[in-house]
Amino acid sequence: MDFSWVDKYWPLFVQGLWCTVLLLVISATFGFLLAILVAVARISRFRMLRVISGSFTTVIRGTPLLVQIYIVYYGVGTLLAGTPGIRTSLLWPYLRDGFWYVALSLTISVAAYDGELLRGGLLSVPKGEIEAARGFGMSRWLILRRIWLPAAIRMLLPNLLSDCVLLLKSTALASTVAVVDLVGAANRVRSDTFLVYEPLLAIAVVYLLFSGLLALLGARADARVARR
């Protein structure tokens, strides 16, 4: 075991960790907002919305995330690169970077998985609560926003947080499209120094601590839900 590289490479690992955290926060936030739309569409009165959101969920949950990332990064990326004038546009530096493609793929993935979870949650909110709200003359939108969604989210909080651990693990796939997240940082050390295990083991410890932290938050949320 040789850890002499740490002196030279620790800034790269800090940068990698930051990238992992950013991916996690961006995709968890936007993914969750999209998930609400997906869940509401899945229990909608309109058949069309149910079919579209249902197929979206099936396709995303039925294919590997890595394939989705490749489709978005290589597929859409190549199509974009072929669009005339885009290389000189102000957006090009962002469009070239794998980061945003991975963030987009992860967001879509969260929308599908959490959308499915939320659908179940919405359906298991006691009917009486919603009927009571209707009795007060609340509109459908107000009921959803004030009563239905909060009740479902409160019930699902532990599951949503444990999904964050899965999401954290998924962010590692960013390294496959040359994004320097934690795994990307370890890969770079490996190719620079020919050390295989040390950098990988080092980031494994970081992931363990990070997952542990998220699990701790989950346990806390569990206790809070149980108290109610």
Added chain:
Amino acid sequence: MGQSIEHIVTTIGDWSGALLAGAIMTLKLSVTAFIVGQVIGMVCAAARLWGGPVARRVALVYTTMLRAVPELLLILLLYYTGSAGIVALFQYLGFGNIEIDAFATTVIVLGIVQGAYAAEVFRGAILSIPEGQIEAANVFAFPPFMMMWRIIIPAMMPVAIPGMANLWVILVKDSSLVSVVGFSELLSGARAAAASTKMYFTFYCAAGLIYLVLTLVSNRLAQIVERRVRHGSQQPGG
């Protein structure tokens, strides 16, 4: 973009053999790794439930740590350690020098990851067996192996099957990760096709479609198996 539909269709036709071979390899890999994973999972669940203090702790550390670290990282770690480690292990056990091929390494790597999740599924399922059934088997002085085979496994199956089916689907999807370390399966096939034809979007979508068919068929089969196993058991709602 300037490609006609005709051109796309013929190119897919040219590469369909490679994609199909990849899909078959993905299935082979997943089936074998699934079996390895279930065995590891069962041993681990047994260790956590009935093991001595050391076995219990080892199993707990294994299931907790492996589920907290990204699968991709585990695959990288185990793959690079894997081949060297397995050769050393077999030498230590006295099997002599064996040749390890990439398939065996990949199966073992995926199986080790799968085992950690399977252990949790089995532990939950075993805990759901009514205590009385195991006590009754004890009274009849069932030896441990027979107890496992005749009582515990049949009684836990209805509870375990949905979890196992879920793990199988996750495994089929996770098997795509081994393309990163250069093992050739479905996604590697699609990557080769995409790189040589420059039709990235088409071929990655084609690979996605094949994965989708695999997972949808799996889900359907799982429902059928579940209905069969539940039949005759006295689980609520069975």
